[in-house]
Amino acid sequence: SQKIEQNSEALNIQEGKTATLTCNYTNYSPAYLQWYRQDPGRGPVFLLLIRENEKEKRKERLKVTFDTTLKQSLFHITASQPADSATYLCAPHKDSNYQLIWGAGTKLIIKP
């Protein structure tokens, strides 16, 4: 069955450093992959979408890569700030008429 894996352990990063989160998928060949941010008690907020033919995508301090050979996406936050602390969810999907399959998320903690 399809499986989406994100690091279940919290990731602790010093402020100002680059945080890198991993999303691995198995038994699945998505054409797109989305990343969301979720704060406690709130709904997820859409951040970025990357297509399979885009190796890398950037938005301000965020960068996402998509390696269909490794079946992996990396999510980077550069110059991290305590306000970046949240849980980050990845969700690959096949096509535009899609339903997303969600990872459980990785909790990111940025220490001042």
Place this chain on the structure above:
Amino acid sequence: NAGVTQTPKFQVLKTGQSMTLQCAQDMNHEYMSWYRQDPGMGLRLIHYSVGAGITDQGEVPNGYNVSRSTTEDFPLRLLSAAPSQTSVYFCASRAAGGGVGYTFGSGTRLTVV
């Protein structure tokens, strides 16, 4: 403010009771979905709709019903609540077409005792 509105924010039900979780969006989005989120698990799709009058089952539809009579509204009905339905429920919507992310509501925290 444009977005997805869910009500209520919190609800406690007794086993066997029924209720409806409300979801409304004002962005004229065609696609709407209901998810449940449990600790340590990814969001799981309950039901979804690709337009008014069209609904379909997701991964975990048992015990839930939906309808989509208008573009704006997508209520989720719990037919006979069970403790296993204790969860946080999110409604989400998006525009048609590829390359578009979902807009989520703030969620309903449901406890079934």
